[in-house]
Each structure stands twice: as C-alpha cells, then as structure tokens.
Amino acid sequence: MQSALNQQEIFNRRLPFVIIGMIVVSAVLLLQLISFQQLAPDVLNELSTDYNRNIKLAAARGTIYDRNGHRLAVNTLEYRIGISPNLVSNPQRTATQLAAILNLDELKVYEAINSQRPWVLLAPRVSADVGHRVEELKLLAVTIDKLPRRSYPQGTLASQVMGFVGGDLRGYYGVEGYYQSQLAGKPRDEVISSIPFDLPSRQEPDRGSDIYLTIDRDLQYLAESELSLSVAETGAKAGTIIIMHPRTGDVLAMASWPAFDPNAYTDVANPREWSNPAISGQYEPGSVIKVITVAAALDVGVITPQWTYNDQGRIEVGGIGIENWDRRAHGLVDTTGILVQSLNVGAVTVSTMMGPSLFYGKMAQFGFGRLTGINLEGEAAGTLYVPGDPDYSDSNLATNSFGQGMAATPLQVITAVSAIANDGLMMQPNIVQKIVDGDQVIPAQRVPLGRPISAETARLVRDMMVAVVRDGLDDAASLPGYTVAGKTGTSEIPTPVGYRRDAWIMSFVGFLPADDPQVIVLIKLDEPKSGRWASQVVAPIFRRMAERMVVLMEIPPDDVRRALQAQGGRIGSMNR
Numbered sequence: 001m002q003s004a005l006n007q008q009e010i011f012n013r014r015l016p017f018v019i020i021g022m023i024v025v026s027a028v029l030l031l032q033l034i035s036f037q038q039l040a041p042d043v044l045n046e047l048s049t050d051y052n053r054n055i056k057l058a059a060a061r062g063t064i065y066d067r068n069g070h071r072l073a074v075n076t077l078e079y080r081i082g083i084s085p086n087l088v089s090n091p092q093r094t095a096t097q098l099a100a101i102l103n104l105d106e107l108k109v110y111e112a113i114n115s116q117r118p119w120v121l122l123a124p125r126v127s128a129d130v131g132h133r134v135e136e137l138k139l140l141a142v143t144i145d146k147l148p149r150r151s152y153p154q155g156t157l158a159s160q161v162m163g164f165v166g167g168d169l170r171g172y173y174g175v176e177g178y179y180q181s182q183l184a185g186k187p188r189d190e191v192i193s194s195i196p197f198d199l200p201s202r203q204e205p206d207r208g209s210d211i212y213l214t215i216d217r218d219l220q221y222l223a224e225s226e227l228s229l230s231v232a233e234t235g236a237k238a239g240t241i242i243i244m245h246p247r248t249g250d251v252l253a254m255a256s257w258p259a260f261d262p263n264a265y266t267d268v269a270n271p272r273e274w275s276n277p278a279i280s281g282q283y284e285p286g287s288v289i290k291v292i293t294v295a296a297a298l299d300v301g302v303i304t305p306q307w308t309y310n311d312q313g314r315i316e317v318g319g320i321g322i323e324n325w326d327r328r329a330h331g332l333v334d335t336t337g338i339l340v341q342s343l344n345v346g347a348v349t350v351s352t353m354m355g356p357s358l359f360y361g362k363m364a365q366f367g368f369g370r371l372t373g374i375n376l377e378g379e380a381a382g383t384l385y386v387p388g389d390p391d392y393s394d395s396n397l398a399t400n401s402f403g404q405g406m407a408a409t410p411l412q413v414i415t416a417v418s419a420i421a422n423d424g425l426m427m428q429p430n431i432v433q434k435i436v437d438g439d440q441v442i443p444a445q446r447v448p449l450g451r452p453i454s455a456e457t458a459r460l461v462r463d464m465m466v467a468v469v470r471d472g473l474d475d476a477a478s479l480p481g482y483t484v485a486g487k488t489g490t491s492e493i494p495t496p497v498g499y500r501r502d503a504w505i506m507s508f509v510g511f512l513p514a515d516d517p518q519v520i521v522l523i524k525l526d527e528p529k530s531g532r533w534a535s536q537v538v539a540p541i542f543r544r545m546a547e548r549m550v551v552l553m554e555i556p557p558d559d560v561r562r563a564l565q566a567q568g569g570r571i572g573s574m575n576r
Contacts, residue, residue, distance in 0.1 A: 059186055061148065071153055078127060078146075079130065080121070080123065083120055085117065086118065087141035098139075101130060152263050157221060158215055158253075160173070160260075173378055175211065183211065210437075212435075216552075222545065222549065222552065224253075224255040236529070240256045247422055260274065276376065280380045284408075286403040286489035288403060289413075290339055291465060291487050292416055292417070293347050299452070311333045319394070341472065351397055368382055368408055370382075410524050413509065414429075416452075417520065421511045484514060486542065487510075523538050523545075
C-alpha cells in the first residue's frame with residue numbers, strides 16, 4: 001500500500017514536466033509545418049516533380065485508306081518502360097528479369113534500380129510483344145507507358161505520297177505532312193505519378209480524322225511495278241509515273257523510283273528520297289510541250305489546222321541556232337506534221353509568230369511557273385522566265401516552245417495536257433477523296449484551275465495527238481481496240497556550262513479513249529541507256545501499262561463502248 005502511494009506521488013510530480021515537453025515538441029512541429037507551407041513555389045515544384053512526370057498523351061491518329069477502303073496507314077503501339085527504385089523489393093532478381101526481356105546489360109539495370117532517383121527510364125521504346133512480357137512480370141515498381149506508332153501495312157507502296165510520322169508523332173511529307181492537323185487529332189497533357197498507387201483520372205484525347213485517298217491500290221501497284229521493271233530494263237537512274245483521271249483531276253497512282261519504306265524511314269541514307277519527285281522534281285520536259293505550243297497558237301488564232309510553213313531544218317532566234325532532232329529539212333509541213341514529226345523548227349516558228357505576250361500568257365494559263373495546288377506537302381512551282389525577268393533572253397521564246405530552257409514538275413506537265421483531254425478545262429490535281437471526322441463525311445471539292453483553251457481547240461489538238469500515236473511512233477504506244485492520244489519528249493539535261501550530250505530525260509504523256517478520256521498517264525525516265533529516243537524507250541512502256549489499266553479500270557474497247565453509249569449506257573462511273 002505504501003509502495004503504490006509512492007508511485008502515484010512520483011507520477012504526479014513528473015506529469016507537469018511531461019506535459020511541458022509535449023507542448024514544446026508540438027510547438028516545434030507546428031513551426032516546421034508553417035515553415036514548409038511558406039516554402040517558395042519553385043522549391044515545392046521541385047519536390048513535386050521528383051515524384052511526377054509530365055507526359056503528352058497523343059490522340060489516336062486517323063487511318064489513311066485508298067479509294068476502295070484498303071488501309072495504307074494505321075496505328076500500332078510501342079511501350080516505354082521505367083522503374084521506381086524505392087519500390088523494388090529484390091533488386092537482383094528484378095534486374096535479371098528485366099535485362100533478359102529488354103535485351104539490356106544486367107549490371108546497368110541493377111545500377112539503375114539501386115540509384116537514389118525516384119524514377120528511372122529503362123527503355124524509351126520497345127515493341128508491343130516486349131511490353132506485354134514486361135507486364136506479365138507484374139512488378140509493382142515498373143511503369144509501362146503506351147506510345148502510339150504509325151505503321152504502313154503496304155510497305156513501300158505509295159511511300160512518297162504517304163510521307164511518314166516521325167518520333168515526335170508529327171507527319172512529314174506527303175499526305176501525313178499536309179494533313180497533319182486533321183490526322184493528329186487533339187493531344188492532352190497529363191501528370192503521371194511514379195508511385196503506382198497514385199492513379200490519375202484519365203481523359204481520352206480526341207481521335208484524328210480518317211482520310212480516303214483518290215489513289216487506287218491496284219493501279220498504284222501497277223505503276224510502281226512497271227516503273228521498277230522499266231528502270232531495270234533501261235538502266236535509268238530514276239523515274240516517275242503518274243496516272244490521273246483528266247475529267248476530275250483525281251490522282252489514281254503516283255509512283256517514283258527510288259522509293260523508301262515509311263516503316264523504316266530512318267534507314268534512308270539520303271533524306272532527299274523522302275520527297276516526292278512527281279511534285280517536287282523539276283526538269284526540262286522537252287517535246288511534250290509542243291502540244292501546248294500548238295494548242296495555244298490555235299486557240300488565239302495565230303495558226304489553223306490547215307496552216308503550213310516551209311521547214312528548212314534550222315532557224316535562228318535570239319542569236320542561237322535551233323535544228324530539228326534529225327538535223328533534216330522537211331519542206332512543206334502543216335500543223336499536225338509539227339507534232340507527228342516532232343519538229344523543233346516548227347514549234348519555234350509558231351511561238352515566234354505568237355510573240356512573247358501571247359505565248360507566255362498562254363503558258364501561264366496552262367499552269368507553268370506556278371503551283372498546281374495539289375494537297376500534298378512539298379510541291380515545287382517550276383521555272384518559266386518571262387520578259388522582264390533578269391534571266392530572260394529572246395532565245396527563251398524559241399527554246400520554251402519545245403520544252404527546253406524552262407523547268408516543270410511531272411505533275412505540272414500531266415495537268416496541262418489533261419486540259420486537252422478534258423475539252424479545254426484544266427482541273428486541279430487532287431489526292432483526297434474524302435475526310436471522315438467521326439460521323440461527319442467531308443467529300444473532296446473538285447476545283448477547275450481555268451480553261452486555257454476552248455473545247456474546239458482541245459478537240460483539234462486531241463486528234464493531232466491521235467495522229468502522233470498512229471503515224472509518228474510506229475505503233476509503239478498503240479493499244480489494239482482503243483484510240484490513244486499521246487506525245488513523246490526526249491529532253492536534254494542542262495549543266496552550268498551547257499547541255500549534256502551523253503544523257504537525256506525521256507517521257508511520254510498519253511490518254512485513252514481519245515474521244516472520251518478516262519485516264520491519262522505520264523511516264524518519265526531519267527537517263528535511260530537502252531535507246532536514244534523516247535519513242536523507242538518510253539512509248540512501249542505506256543502500251544504495256546495500258547493493256548493492264550483497261551482491265552483494272554473496266555474500260556471497254558472503242559466498239560463496245562460506242563455500242564453501249566448508243567443504247568444509253570455509259571462508262572467512267574465505276575468506283576475506281
């Protein structure tokens with residue numbers, strides 16, 4: 001009893017000291033709390049960012065299809081793998097497991113896991129298969145972020161039309177670059193905690209729009225396979241083939257060689273291969289331009305179909321002498337003969353009769369020296385000097401009449417000739433059929449670029465181009481059962497000290513059926529070695545392509561087509 005009283009007395013004596021101690025400790029803690037709350041904002045942010053990561057969540061990029069719904073560009077996933085070292089319970093085993101899956105050095109992974117940092121990036125990008133294998137480990141400390149990646153299931157097909165999506169998830173070149181904002185959608189910024197238990201409230205980003213191209217996958221494959229074969233057969237250094245519908249301006253195929261694989265765009269040794277030569281590669285088109293010169297002169301009334309001149313084989317303009325391709329005089333030649341025999345002297349005679357004002361006015365109406373406005377990234381405007389330009393000389397009026405001394409892109413050339421095929425109306429080339437944004441479908445608008453010549457002039461020149469294929473090319477471009485209109489070009493290649501004499505650019509532009517054109521094709525080969533003239537080298541390629549195009553596009557022979565039309569039927573309305 002006495003002992004219990006002594007203990008109670010001791011407790012009562014010590015109690016005030018305990019209370020005073022607790023008060024002091026509480027006061028210290030309170031002061032520290034107040035001090036922490038008054039820390040500068042940048043200090044607080046620094047503490048916060050130790051455990052949080054800001055990431056940008058990209059929206060699902062829109063899918064790109066061909067005109068018939070075949071997928072040309074889709075989305076796949078890759079993964080970013082990181083780890084929070086302070087949450088790892090068994091560093092050695094964790095390092096062994098992750099190093100094996102991620103194909104990393106085990107010692108480096110072990111050192112990363114034992115670092116003092118709150119979060120460490122182990123692998124910036126791994127495949128979906130690797131990411132799933134890491135997920136299966138069910139490691140609490142591992143963070144796995146999904147990263148969208150662009151994939152092109154058709155490989156190199158239409159690569160320069162498509163462009164590619166870079167590591168920054170931005171589109172470059174082609175459709176991917178031109179329609180970046182529509183395809184990308186709206187990304188969102190999100191703060192991700194490195195602590196697995198701290199789950200964010202996620203809001204899905206807005207998905208990008210889908211785009212359907214005017215490209216036909218089968219025609220694109222035809223163009224690319226024929227181009228690859230032609231380059232191999234002729235020894236050409238490069239080439240381009242464009243297939244268009246002259247009535248609408250829709251590009252059905254656009255191929256250039258060499259191409260690249262957009263799935264592995266970083267493997268390209270020369271980044272210039274990313275660009276599209278069909279819209280950016282400028283060259284002197286040569287004798288193909290003679291049809292434009294003749295059409296322009298007919299339209300302004302300077303010549304008529306019955307007009308003739310005396311071809312002496314040589315003409316001098318602006319201090320330079322110009323000869324025909326065969327160095328021969330052809331005597332009395334009419335308008336059609338200029339094109340059938342592809343006479344430089346005849347073209348020069350016509351352009352000088354027009355004079356600079358009329359000639360260059362018409363060249364501008366046909367679109368030379370300016371952009372076509374095609375909806376692809378990277379188009380070039382070409383070069384056409386006119387009176388008043390520092391680099392213009394009087395000789396340009398002569399040489400430009402047969403496509404030398406000027407520069408154009410393959411797209412500009414085929415667009416200009418399409419006006420002849422389309423009754424004088426020149427349509428803006430177009431690569432997109434429609435854009436689908438959720439439930440909203442936005443069809444492409446077909447835009448006329450102007451009417452450089454009348455329908456009557458177009459018909460006259462079209463008949464002359466039929467005569468070129470029939471009488472001037474030894475049937476090299478003819479297709480039995482079909483009336484074909486076309487023109488070749490064998491152009492010299494300029495250098496700083498003149499034109500090369502050992503290499504040429506050879507091209508052909510043709511369309512069919514000539515009286516109701518459904519398709520127009522441009523074929524261009526750079527420096528082929530299998531012949532001297534485009535009539536020998538390129539015209540047969542057109543014929544080979546045309547044999548397959550009429551099947552793919554379901555274009556019947558002329559007699560069948562005319563019989564159908566007589567019964568009220570029509571062609572040209574098929575989905576392709």
